[in-house]
Amino acid sequence: MAFKIYTKTGDKGTTSLIGGTKVEKSHLRIETYGTIDELNSHIGYCHDLLTDTHSQSILIEIQDRLFTVGSSLACDPEKEPKMKIPDLIPADIELLEKEIDAMTAQIPPMTAFILPSGHPTVSSLHIARCVCRRAERCCVRMQQEGLEIEPIIIQYINRLSDYLFVLSRYAGSLLKVEEIKWKPRV
Secondary structure, three states: OOOOOOOOOOOOOEEEOEOOOEEEOOOHHHHHHHHHHHHHHHHHHHHHHOOOHHHHHHHHHHHHHHHHHHHHHOEOOOOHHHOOOOOOOHHHHHHHHHHHHHHHOOOOOOOOOEOOOOOHHHHHHHHHHHHHHHHHHHHHHHHHOOOOOOHHHHHHHHHHHHHHHHHHHHHHHHOOOOOOEOOOOO
């Protein structure tokens, strides 16, 4: 028998966390892992636009980590210790830092703010970065409101937004796209 995608269990505005706990679909935990899912989709799109195979492979790794983050956030924290949910580890953050440093060594230093534009690939990476920052704000809000969230998730999402910014500049460099400097009116 084929698996049906619709269950009708959410038709009244609630959903279940991993572990079975019912919550409103407007719950901050749902908003947060939904934003992580949105970010993952944007990163998939960026992967498809990039031609640099190394960057593509790193984005696949990041997508895997975002599924890890999403599963952690989608889990009822009281039931999670009894389940086998994958975890982020410090090496995941270290990978992003290593990649940031390697790309930064290959692009000119920034001398001004730059506009998030110039090429569809560059712009798409900036959109992913902005969604990542929104995901980070959701994670921080969870922490502030006393909802359980692993601190390493906030660290990872913070570093990921830095990575996406540098990747946008690096991709632009590979595409030979000139960065458009912001010239504020004075």
